[in-house]
Amino acid sequence: MNNIKLVRIDFRLIHGQVITKWRNIIAATEIVIVDDKLSKDSFLADIYVMAAPPGVAVHVLSQDDFLKGIHAGEYSNGKSNVLVLFKSIGNLRHLVEQEVNFPAVQIGGLGGGVNRRSVVNGISIDDQDLQDLKFIQERGAEVYFQVTPEEVRLTLDKAIARLEG
Numbered sequence: 001m002n003n004i005k006l007v008r009i010d011f012r013l014i015h016g017q018v019i020t021k022w023r024n025i026i027a028a029t030e031i032v033i034v035d036d037k038l039s040k041d042s043f044l045a046d047i048y049v050m051a052a053p054p055g056v057a058v059h060v061l062s063q064d065d066f067l068k069g070i071h072a073g074e075y076s077n078g079k080s081n082v083l084v085l086f087k088s089i090g091n092l093r094h095l096v097e098q099e100v101n102f103p104a105v106q107i108g109g110l111g112g113g114v115n116r117r118s119v120v121n122g123i124s125i126d127d128q129d130l131q132d133l134k135f136i137q138e139r140g141a142e143v144y145f146q147v148t149p150e151e152v153r154l155t156l157d158k159a160i161a162r163l164e165g
Helices: 016-026 042-051 063-071 089-097 127-138 156-164
Strands: 004-010 030-034 057-061 082-086 104-109 117-120 123-125 142-145
Touching: 004 016, 004 089, 016 082, 016 104, 030 063, 030 089, 042 057, 057 063, 063 089, 082 089, 089 127, 104 123, 117 156, 123 127, 127 142, 127 156, 142 156
Parallel strands: 004 082, 004 104, 030 057, 030 082, 104 142
Antiparallel strands: 117 123
């Protein structure tokens, strides 16, 4: 999976910050959105494809199709720099349960709501999210919160201390 340069959870998926900032930092030539529901909605999927800048391929895949691609070595051929986007922490946890382990996971945008607590501006989590993030970290991923590159990374452990403090 050496082609995968950034794994990001952001409910907005492709938007200005992802495209203009993170894409440039990792020199992404490909964006893979992993979302079962979106992969079945060709109209919405096409909107995300059109939102990408010229020269950046966008693929909207189900979790199973992404898993098949990993097992087939599609993300290990050295031919592209891939940004992988998830809409929710639960979607990523499902893949980690399938023995897909990423070295690092960036939490970049999760909206507020009932029973959600703010970690940093623009990122709120609930108790299930917190348990899922702990699980992902226990499987070896560095889990951190960072909306934009200009912000300092906040590790999961420091976020937990903030939430409990």
